[in-house]
Amino acid sequence: xxxxxxxxxxxxxxxxxxxxxxxxxxxxxxxxxxxxxxxxxxxxxxxxxxxxxxxxxxxxxxxxxxxxxxxxxxxxxxxxxxxxxxxxxxxxxxxxxxxxxxxxxxxxxxxxxxxxxxxxxxxxxxxxxxxxxxxxxxxxxxxxxxxxxxxxxxxxxxxxxxxxxxxxxxxxxxxxxxxxxxxxxxxxxxxxxxxxxxxxxxxxxxxxxxxxxxxxxxxxxxxxxxxxxxxxxxxxxxxxxxxxxxxxxxxxxxxxxxxxxxxxxxxxxxxxxxxxxxxxxxxxxxxxxxxxxxxxxxxxxxxxxxxxxxxxxxxxxxxxxxxxxxxxxxxxxxxxxxxx
Numbered sequence: 001x002x003x004x005x006x007x008x009x010x011x012x013x014x015x016x017x018x019x020x021x022x023x024x025x026x027x028x029x030x031x032x033x034x035x036x037x038x039x040x041x042x043x044x045x046x047x048x049x050x051x052x053x054x055x056x057x058x059x060x061x062x063x064x065x066x067x068x069x070x071x072x073x074x075x076x077x078x079x080x081x082x083x084x085x086x087x088x089x090x091x092x093x094x095x096x097x098x099x100x101x102x103x104x105x106x107x108x109x110x111x112x113x114x115x116x117x118x119x120x121x122x123x124x125x126x127x128x129x130x131x132x133x134x135x136x137x138x139x140x141x142x143x144x145x146x147x148x149x150x151x152x153x154x155x156x157x158x159x160x161x162x163x164x165x166x167x168x169x170x171x172x173x174x175x176x177x178x179x180x181x182x183x184x185x186x187x188x189x190x191x192x193x194x195x196x197x198x199x200x201x202x203x204x205x206x207x208x209x210x211x212x213x214x215x216x217x218x219x220x221x222x223x224x225x226x227x228x229x230x231x232x233x234x235x236x237x238x239x240x241x242x243x244x245x246x247x248x249x250x251x252x253x254x255x256x257x258x259x260x261x262x263x264x265x266x267x268x269x270x271x272x273x274x275x276x277x278x279x280x281x282x283x284x285x286x287x288x289x290x291x292x293x294x295x296x297x298x299x300x301x302x303x304x305x306x307x308x309x310x311x312x313x314x315x316x317x318x319x320x321x322x323x324x325x326x327x328x329x330x331x332x333x334x335x336x337x338x339x340x
Contacts, residue, residue, distance in 0.1 A: 003028050004325070005081070007060050009037060009069035010088055016314035020068075023321045030064060032056070040073035066324070068317055069095075076100035084324060088112070088313040089304075090165065092334045093226040093253065106334040109316050111164035113304035117251050118168040120303035121221055122176070124249050124275035125152055128219075133297070153177035158217030160233070161224035161252065162187070162204050167197065169221060174200035181205070181213050214241040219249060226253035227339030236261040239271060247273045251303050254280035263293045271295075277303040 004024060008017065009032045021027050038045055039053035061079040068086050076082065077099040087095060090110045100106070127133065131147040138145050155178050159166040162182035170180040180201045184194075191203035205213060214220060220242060224230045234248070235258040242248070248271060250257055259280060265271035273295040282301060284290055290298065306312075323330050334340060 002026065004066070005030060005064045006066045006068060007032055007064035009067065009071070010310055010313070012068075012310040012314055016308075016311040019311075019314050020318050020321060023318050024325055027321075030060065032060065036060075040071065040075060066321070071095060072098050072100060074098055076104070079104075084330070086317050086320060087334075088310065088317070091225050091253065092340050096334070096336060096339060105330060106336070107320060107330050107332050108334055108340070109313060110332055111168075112312060112316060113306060113309070114165045114168040116306040117165050117223075117303045118172045120277060120299075121169050121249055121251060122172050124297070125157075125176075125219055125247075127297075128247055128273055128275065129155075155179070155218040156181060156216055158182060158213040158220045160210065160213070160220065160222050162194075163223065165251070166221070166223040167194075169223065170201050171198050174198045181216065183207055183210050183213055210238070211241045214238055215243055217243060217246060219247050222248070222250040222252040222256050224252050224256060225340035226255055229339075230256050232256070232258045234258065234262070236264070239265040242271065244270065245272045247271070247275065250274070250276040250278055252278065254278040254282055259290065263290070263296070266293060266295050273297065277301055 004026045006020070006027060006029045008029050017029055020029060033056060035049050036053045036056045039048045039050060042048065043050070057075055061075065062081055065081050065083045066086065067082065068088065070087060070089050072085065072095050079101070082101065082104050084105045084107070085095065085100070087106065087108045090108055090112065092106060092108050095106065129150040129152050131149050134147050153176060157173050157178050157180050159169055159180060159182035162184040166182060170182070173180050178200060181203045182201070182205070184204050185207060187204045187206045189206060191205050193201040193204045197204070222234065224233065233256050239261055248262070262271065262274055266274060275297045277299045278301055279290060279298060284298065290296060320330050
């Protein structure tokens with residue numbers, strides 16, 4: 001009976017790893033050391049024991065058939081045993097950017113963080129509408145100054161990327177009386193929303209109608225995967241198409257937005273505010289100009305974090321692992337040509 005070796009690159013609790021082990025008695029999980037994880041990302045970091053990392057890497061490459069990870073670095077290049085990579089993320093760009101054998105299947109986990117990301121987006125909207133940054137500044141300065149808050153009710157939200165996350169954002173927007181329009185790669189040409197869309201969704205257009213969505217939206221939310229087609233999807237042209245004084249919210253990837261064009265639009269007042277959970281580069285270094293851009297509010301790629309994230313991911317992985325061992329089609333296979 002052949003042993004099934006799995007490399008776990010993630011900080012998964014033992015009780016959650018037991019969920020994976022319970023799939024088959026042949027499973028052996030090998031937790032990748034933090035030394036190797038750091039070496040993969042920062043090979044020259046002074047805290048890295050390079051010899052130990054290289055030795056661990058070589059063993060992993062020739063032993064482990066399956067990887068459970070967010071990131072592969074260049075380790076996939078010589079991974080002779082590797083058959084399948086299960087990502088614990090909805091996006092795949094961070095792994096497709098690196099060399100991986102053409103025969104290796106890559107699967108992702110769309111929707112795992114959809115609810116908490118949607119909550120983050122609504123938090124940005126509420127912060128914007130209720131002028132919370134103004135009141136926080138006033139409190140720090142010990143000033144009792146009222147603002148003129150707005151309401152989310154009646155506002156139009158344009159969701160660029162109406163998928164698992166986008167549809168959850170729409171659902172929460174409905175509770176606030178907002179109207180939703182969006183862009184979806186496989187949308188119908190007449191704007192008809194998907195059958196399961198909440199009542200607040202008015203129109204879902206294909207990508208060629210993005211200008212229409214931008215021009216009528218009070219809030220534009222970026223929720224697309226990063227691919228060659230979506231790199232700098234929002235640039236000077238698209239920002240000029242946006243409704244004057246609209247706000248931009250990015251929970252996709254930093255590279256989806258042209259930052260130079262975005263900062264210019266903020267400086268000129270063409271864009272009222274930008275709320276972003278992602279940047280380019282990432283993490284954003286100390287002293288980077290984006291820290292001081294006007295009306296740009298940054299959170300550190302935090303929106304998908306939630307209690308027991310890796311426990312939930314382990315259960316999803318275990319379900320797919322059963323399929324793998326039973327030679328059944330895997331769920332959520334990444335299309336390398338599409339980039340997600």
